[in-house]
Amino acid sequence: MATTRSVVITEFGPPQVMTLASRDLPAPGAGEVCLRQTAIGFNFIDIYQRRGIYPLARPTGLGFEAAGVVEAVGPEVADVEPGDRVAYMNAGVGAYADRRNVPAEKLVRIPAGISDEAAASLLFKGMTAQYLLRKTHAVQPGDLLLVHSAAGGVGQILTRWATALGATVIGTTSSPGKREAARAAGCAAVIDLTDPDWPKAFLEATGGAKARVVYDAVGKDTLVKSLDCAAPFGLVVSYGAASGPAPAIDPEWLNKKGCLFLTRPSVFPHNADPATFRANAADLFDAIRRGHVAVEIGARFPLEKVADAHEAAEARAVTGAIVLLP
Ligand SMILES: NC(=O)c1ccc[n+]([C@@H]2O[C@H](COP(=O)([O-])OP(=O)(O)OC[C@H]3O[C@@H](n4cnc5c(N)ncnc54)[C@H](OP(=O)(O)O)[C@@H]3O)[C@@H](O)[C@H]2O)c1
Known part of the structure; x- marks a missing residue:
């Protein structure tokens, strides 16, 4: 046996x-x-x-x-x-x-x-990126995307693939070494997530434009601020909780911040x-x-x-x- x-x-x-x-x-x-x-x-x-x-x-x-x-x-x-x-x-x-x-x-x-x-x-990380950029939102040339943890496992794959599809990706990371990896994966700019005012840095990097989609798997530390980075009628994808479970979001915030869409998907049902x-x-x-x-x-x-x-x-x-x- x-x-x-x-x-x-x-x-x-x-x-x-x-x-x-x-x-x-x-x-x-x-x-x-x-x-x-x-x-x-x-x-x-x-x-x-x-x-x-x-x-x-x-x-x-x-x-x-x-x-x-x-x-x-x-x-x-x-x-x-x-x-x-x-x-x-x-x-x-x-x-x-x-x-x-x-x-x-x-x-x-x-x-x-x-x-x-x-x-x-x-496989697990790539299949996650696959549904995030094919199903959760079908990424189009010209889309502006914010990808948190852009130097991480899923983050690098998502960034590289979305960039190849013609999107512009702004990434976040927590250290200078990771910033280089996020850039190498295709990020047009990389925001330092340890700066408490990182949404301001994001808007400076984009000349004031907000993201068509925000991909957020950090959760507790970022999700509320991520809502401020999405364009009107944009999509915020809460797909993980690396910093801890994401806080409850009042649907009225989605209205006030521009009729946003919020989703919490998983790779398994896909x-x-x-x-x-x-x-x-x-x-x-x-x-x-x-x-x-x-x-x-x-x-x-x-x-x-x-x-x-x-x-x-x-x-x-x-x-x-x-x-x-x-
Ligand atoms: N919903 C789904 O279908 C699905 C499927 C797969 C993965 N995920 C999620 O996607 C995320 C990435 O997964 P992964 O396996 O590729 O991991 P990973 O990105 O390699 O590692 C997690 C990253 O989260 C960031 N982070 C922020 N706050 C953190 C904290 N307090 N402690 C630890 N890390 C923190 C770190 O990047 P910085 O240091 O640069 O901030 C770290 O590199 C995870 O949240 C995971 O749960 C979701």
Whole structure:
């Protein structure tokens, strides 16, 4: 019987609540494959779940995204074979493991030319950027966009892709090193988020123009001020809470600030249907092939050092994506 070494938490809390445990892994069931995982993507949602901000029944694994090689297939699996290089990002928590059984319908083949590390560092974040700029708002040439955390994992992909579609992106970051990365990803200007009057700096950078769309995954520290950066009838997308849960917004504020639209979307419903998931992934891989999306891996940690990875992310110390290596 195969074995797996995986991260388990029995209580919510700091990074040290994550422990590694070994156990037997049953043969893959109907519709499942057994995957030997070669690279695991860290995502900020893993921190929310570890802290209990998005509570999970415990004991539980963590992590949504990984790449690897199919070792065995269960009954009723037709389109995946042993030896295939595949990745996933929405098969439920438990990706922090060296081996895992995953429903075959949640897998995409990794195209030649994309490494396992690259796939594991961009599928979840790239699929997030994909729906944000295709569905939440279909980005058009000439759109002015404000992208918070533009040097982060999602932020860099969103910035590069939106710029390739002809939008002008103004980014925010918290440090000079990150500013360079945001510029390299395509930002026309980068605003220092540690300046309490950063909306004023944003308006100075745009000559007074406000954004067609504000993409805000910082939450608590930024969302109210983000409303002041959106143009009349513009859209504010609250898609994360890196600084803490976003405050309640009175609908009347949206009226007073210019008949704004506010939405709080998630990558999972956009990819729940297997055929839609594969079509969205094909769109992402095509954007990579065209050079509209690139992967910036900012840090690699062995799976045993997963607590260090979470500490680095919480300290805002990493520019780009973090990959865990089993
Ligand atoms: N709704 C969805 O579908 C969806 C899907 C994927 C990700 N997300 C969200 O998108 C965001 C980015 O995800 P990611 O995995 O790519 O992470 P990331 O951007 O690599 O890291 C989070 C970034 O948030 C910024 N930040 C601001 N205040 C912070 C604080 N108090 N503590 C830590 N970081 C802070 C940091 O950038 P600066 O230091 O430059 O400010 C940091 O780089 C997260 O909020 C995540 O929850 C949402």
